[in-house]
Amino acid sequence: MTEVVIAGYLRTAQSRSRPNDPSRDWFGKMRADELLAQLLPEVIKKTGIKPEEVEDFIVGSAMGVGEQWTYGGRTPIFMANLPETISAKFIDQQCGSSLAGIQIGYMEIAQNFADIVMIGGMEHMSRIPMGGITADRGFIAPNISLFMDPKYKHWEIATAINMGLTAEKLFTQTDLTREALDQWGAQSHQRAVKAGTEGFFDEEILPINAKQADGTTMTVKQDQAVREDATAEGMAGLKPAYTKKGVITAGNSSPLNAAATSMILMSKETAKKKGIKPLATIRSIGFAGVDPTIMGAGPVPASKKALASARLQASDIDYWEINEAFCVVALNCIKELGLDPERVNIMGGGVAIGHPLGATGIRLAGTLARILNKKGGRYGCANACVGGGQGVALIIEKEAYNW
């Protein structure tokens, strides 16, 4: 197999989305494809390649409906005025979409079907919200039989389709406490604030000039949902968001966000030839299906598969990026895989930085690669749970790249 490296990574800041009050979303007046279109030429430039050298483009989103429909991945190419020779595809693996994009791009290069592949992710949760609203407006239409027909009863689709309920159910299968969740949530914010203050994210965020609801223009270069004032005590006071006696709150769940993410993959050889210093080398990928009513368990088997393929143990991994769709997902994974919490989401996780569904995978992989560079680790693993009952994972290795 040809070795594949992450040669470039760039994202927008992640705004905080509010479908009921988009005027407070810094990106409220922009579409996700407009964010992505600004990003793509910049990631190409930043990586140090020519646009015409990109052979394939894989773009992911969890809600490829309405204005996030991409004509098979082509409209972002058109909107960025990139060469027509870049083929494209759209990929939906829900919250794993852009990690799946990386996985496919990796396979294309590893098998020598392509040499340079660009991956994109986008999601705008104010403009194309998930859940009931989209179903109500006919954007999505799950088959009613899944809810009605006794032969599908065992899927418990009403729970499986509601992420909050799956998190509640996962919680009941662990010995975690509400306090642990809140603590992790508060820590996620504190870590993100610290990373932000130290300027860690500056290098991965492309500032975007965005029209605001009041007509002014704002240069958006910070993740909007990160809170300096987040504490475990404060979070303890929040009401359960999904069930009356539940533990999942707005504080220990990821917020709604809008963002676009991008990444360039290429063969290690090409990077060498071009004198490009990669961020990391991809070593392994993993994907797994689990009970959809506890979709948050997905990262565990997915990571195990990726570890097995790479012939590594969980303890060989220096840093982890586990998507904090909910704190319970990260904590469950830490416990099941026996991880050191101090090596997980060290720059803050989805609860603070945000989780723009389909765009998240690239953010996890990109941030992880940058952590390995900054902290000097060797192996890193990024994973995410996926609505519908799946997990995806990616293992990368930071090498010396002495050229």
Next chain:
Amino acid sequence: MKTDYQTIKVQFRDGLAIFTMNNPPVNQLSENFVRELAQAFEEAFRSDEIKAIILTGTGNNFIAGADIIQIKDVKTKAELLPKIKENNLFLNSIETGPKPVIAAINGTCLGGGLELAMVCHYRIAAIGSNLGLPEVQLGLIPGAGGTQRLPRLIGLPNALEMITSGKAINAKTAFSRGLVDEVVKPEKLLDAATRAAGKFFNGQLDFKLRMTCNIQNRLPSATEKDNLINFTKVMTAAKAKGYLAPFKIIEAVEKGLGFDLHADLQIESDLFADCVISDIAKNLIGMFLNTRAAGRLPRIKGLKPAKIKKVAMLGGGVMGSGIINLLLKAGYTTTLWEINDEALEKSVAAIRKTFAYPIKKKKMKQAALESMIENQLKTTTSLDDLKEVDLIIEAVLENMKIKQDIWKKLEGICRSDVIFATNTSALPITEMASILADPGRMIGLHFFNPAERMQLLEIICAEKTTDQTLATSVAFARTIKKIPIIVNDGPGFYVSRQLGSLMAGAVVLLADGVDSAVIEKAMLDFGMPMGPGILADLTGIDINYHVNKTFEKKLGERYKVHPLTELIYQTGCYGRKTGSGYFDYSGAKPVPNSIVMGVIKKYQQDNGIKEKKMSKQEVIDFMLANAINDAAYMIEGGICDRPQDMDLAMIYGTGFPPYRGGILRYADKWGIKNIYAKLIEFEKKYGVLLKPADLIKNMAEAEKTFYQN
């Protein structure tokens, strides 16, 4: 709750309140109607027994719009804005109210009707309904949320198209665009509405999510909006010159469509008020009302029109085939008479051709045409076959003798109550009728070319035309969807003579050294579809010349053919049909014809005339003063006396710009005193053509206007 409303029938069923709106004749919104609606909603919202409300209408109307007569009388924005606000508050109270409201759209749902439907939480349209925001056609913009709610429901591109064109869409299109949630057969409408209510009750639908003000996902991004608005501005600037509302619509969308719909409504209200108080809206509303009332003359009030079932058409040429198109579409059994079989064959081909466009555009099926021709159309070369018809329309050669011979023969063949209508555009009808034993049955039905498309029908009463003949003709005009304007016999009747005098000033100015391009441009900018030169080339300079000669003979010295007209006629360049007239048509675009321009130049040199600079406004003043003066002469001469009809005739018959309201509306706005002063000035300079009519003089002195209100 209270149930005895004048305009709403209230019923209760299983926790549902069904409001059936009933404000005859078309459920038009009026102050009282809205007040009752507001009260009914308020009570239903308060009642514990009522869980949801179904809103529907009687007959074929949901709501056909707002009462524009009320709007027409508004003078200031200040008096209007509080009313708009109150209305918006009423609509907002439904939209954000405590209970689901389901609009069961049973038919016409226009303007304020659609705006009301759009604050409901679920919309079902019966097949056959039509939905639209036609305000722009009356010089207005939607003033009750239409500009802000429609884009949220169907997206900005479709919404802008609907609002700026004013065109309604049918139920199926409304469904495919997302304006309604369901389309059902009319008899299933209430069942469907009840089922929809059930979905709100069992939680399948969340009415808070469905409040239009909460729907954001079809709002364009800032960049998308900029791009679409810029494009629409360019298109509108080209298409809607002289109008106001299309630009106000764009402004409402540009400044509005934010995340707070209720704040944006204020922007819309203000722009709506701008339109309401504009002259343009007043002109267009006036025109709309007058169009509806056209043909309702006091002299035929109360008369019962005779039933027309069978119609004969004499002559199947350009006009005849177009008229038969109308007769077939209106369902008349039609007999076409021509002089021989060859002419008949040609005519039938010409009739088919008049349907080519709707068939190509898929507005009509070929089979429908075939069935009409097979079942409704008979052809003959024998006048004896016209024995059974109820009305005969004649469009044969423009020759008095030929026409009179035919009518004379027909008088011996047809029943005595059959109406004889001539489509002559130039011959005196009183003279034509004089050979009949009963001249009272003869009338002029002057169609305009192309007859199947032009909306105007100029009805000309000859001296002895009876009221019954007129009443039946007016009713007939409505059945073939024409706007009937009634005038009396005289050279050129009204429309041709008035159009002639609107353009007649051109040759006077040319003779005085004004550049022909300036005159053309001035009239185009004024809003006429064509300038005088292009129009003359289209109708034929020779035809105009002969008409002018006839006028000179019959109407006297004011109509004396201008010496320059004489010279231009002598060039033999008669316009398009000869390849050149004022313009040369041999190239891709018409350019000034050097022969005619040379004649004009030579005339100027021979008479010591120097090139004369004139502003567009000066040209317009001159041209319009002449036209208004001639209108006054026509009123004096008894050709016509109803300014509203005269104005409609020019708008529908010649493309006079609707936003200017018509020649006489324009005159009133300009001021008869000012016109009189101009005419005196012009007469001194240009002679008798511009001699003010006594009527103008008297009106100026008495400070009167053509219109009474």
